[in-house]
Amino acid sequence: MQIESLIERAEAAPPDWKDVVFGADCRLHQLAPYIGKLKPIIARQLLEALTLPGDTVLDCFSGSGTIPLEALLLGRKVLAYDANPYAVTLTRAKLEAPASIEEARERLSMRLAAAARRPVCAPADVPEWVRKFFHPDTLRDALSFADECIESDDQFLLACLLSILHHQRPGFLSYPSSHLIPYLRDRKFPKENFPDLYGARALEPRLLAKINRTYKDIPEIDRSGVLQVGRVSVFDLQVDRPIDAVVTSPPYMNALDYVRDNRLRMWFLDRNTANYSPEPTEKLDQSDAITVAFARNALKRLRTGGRCILIVGETVLRKRVTSHPAERMLDRLTAEYSDLHLERIIRDEIPDVRRSRRTSGATKRELILVLQKR
Numbered sequence: 001m002q003i004e005s006l007i008e009r010a011e012a013a014p015p016d017w018k019d020v021v022f023g024a025d026c027r028l029h030q031l032a033p034y035i036g037k038l039k040p041i042i043a044r045q046l047l048e049a050l051t052l053p054g055d056t057v058l059d060c061f062s063g064s065g066t067i068p069l070e071a072l073l074l075g076r077k078v079l080a081y082d083a084n085p086y087a088v089t090l091t092r093a094k095l096e097a098p099a100s101i102e103e104a105r106e107r108l109s110m111r112l113a114a115a116a117r118r119p120v121c122a123p124a125d126v127p128e129w130v131r132k133f134f135h136p137d138t139l140r141d142a143l144s145f146a147d148e149c150i151e152s153d154d155q156f157l158l159a160c161l162l163s164i165l166h167h168q169r170p171g172f173l174s175y176p177s178s179h180l181i182p183y184l185r186d187r188k189f190p191k192e193n194f195p196d197l198y199g200a201r202a203l204e205p206r207l208l209a210k211i212n213r214t215y216k217d218i219p220e221i222d223r224s225g226v227l228q229v230g231r232v233s234v235f236d237l238q239v240d241r242p243i244d245a246v247v248t249s250p251p252y253m254n255a256l257d258y259v260r261d262n263r264l265r266m267w268f269l270d271r272n273t274a275n276y277s278p279e280p281t282e283k284l285d286q287s288d289a290i291t292v293a294f295a296r297n298a299l300k301r302l303r304t305g306g307r308c309i310l311i312v313g314e315t316v317l318r319k320r321v322t323s324h325p326a327e328r329m330l331d332r333l334t335a336e337y338s339d340l341h342l343e344r345i346i347r348d349e350i351p352d353v354r355r356s357r358r359t360s361g362a363t364k365r366e367l368i369l370v371l372q373k374r
C-alpha cells in the first residue's frame with residue numbers, strides 16, 4: 001500500500017500521547033536511558049485496547065523493555081528479545097527488579113563488598129577512549145562492580161550502574177559528559193575552571209540514590225508472567241508457543257545506531273566482542289532482511305485472531321521524510337502472510353522535544369500498524 005493512502009487512512013494519535021504527566025508511569029521505565037525508547041503511555045494504551053489479561057505478548061525488539069514492562073503490569077505474559085546486550089540488560093533489569101527497596105539495598109551492599117574484594121583491573125587493559133571519561137579510582141571501582149554484577153547475573157544492579165555511568169551532574173560517575181550518547185563536555189566545562197567535576201566519585205551513595213529514585217511509588221509487580229527474556233537476533237528467533245499478540249517497535253532504519261550510541265555502556269557489559277564503530281552503519285540494506293526474518297520467525301506462531309502491532313518510525317533527512325519503513329514493512333508482511341489484514345493505522349507526529357536527535361537521521365513521525373491474522 002502506498003504511503004499516501006496509509007497516511008490518509010490513519011487516525012490521529014490520542015492527544016494524551018503528547019502529554020508529559022509526572023508520576024503517571026512506573027518508575028522502572030526511567031531506570032536508564034536508551035535511544036529510540038517508546039513512551040510508556042503508548043505501549044500501555046495499545047496493550048490495553050488490543051490485548052487481554054493473560055494474553056501472551058511477544059516483543060522481539062524489546063530495547064529498554066518498555067512494552068514488556070507495561071505488558072507485565074497489565075497482567076499479560078511476556079516474551080522479550082533483542083540483539084543488543086545493553087537492551088537485554090535493561091529489559092531484564094525491569095522485569096527482574098528486586099521486589100522491595102530493602103531487598104535492592106541489601107543486594108547493593110553485598111555486591112559492593114564482593115566487588116571490593118575483586119582483583120583490580122589494570123589501566124592498560126582499558127582503552128584510552130574509555131579512560132578519558134573517568135577519574136582512575138572511579139573507573140577501577142565501576143569496573144569491579146560491573147564485573148561482580150555480570151558474574152552474579154545481577155541485571156538490575158548492572159543497569160543501575162550503567163544508568164549513572166555518564167552525565168555532567170554530580171550523581172553520575174564520569175567527567176562532564178552527555179547522558180544519552182557518550183560525549184565528553186570538557187570544552188564547556190574545562191578542568192581548569194571546574195576542578196570539582198574532575199575528582200573521584202564514590203559509587204555507593206550514587207547507586208543508593210539511584211535505587212531510592214527508582215523505588216518511589218513502585219507498584220507491586222507479579223513477575224510470574226515473564227516467560228522468557230534473552231539476547232536473540234530476530235534472524236535466529238524460535239518461538240515455541242502460540243502467541244496472542246506481537247507488539248514491537250522495530251529498529252528505525254538508518255536513523256539510530258544502537259551500538260555506536262550506547263558504546264560506553266556496552267563496553268562495560270562486554271569488553272571483548274562488540275564492534276564500536278565511530279560511524280553510523282548503513283541500515284537500509286538490512287531493513288528488508290529484518291522484516292522478512294520478523295515475518296517468518298516472530299509471526300509464525302501468531303494465533304488466528306491475534307494481532308501484530310508495529311510502531312514504525314518514518315525517517316527524516318534535512319526536514320524531508322526520506323524513507324517509509326511502514327509502507328515497505330506492510331508490503332512484505334502481507335506478501336508473506338495473505339491472512340494478515342491491516343485493521344487500523346494510528347499516526348503520531350513526534351514533537352521535537354521527544355526526538356533523540358534534531359538533525360540528520362531522526363524520526364519525526366511514527367505510524368502504528370495494527371494487523372490482525374484472520
Ligand SMILES: C[S@@+](CC[C@H](N)C(=O)[O-])C[C@H]1O[C@@H](n2cnc3c(N)ncnc32)[C@H](O)[C@@H]1O
Binds near residue numbers: 037
Ligand atoms: C526502536 S528500538 C526498540 C525500542 C523499545 N521499544 C524501547 O521502548 O526501548 C529497536 C530495537 O531493535 C533492536 N534490534 C536491531 N536489530 C535487531 C535484530 N536483528 N534482532 C533483534 N533486535 C534487533 C535494537 O537493538 C533496538 O533495541
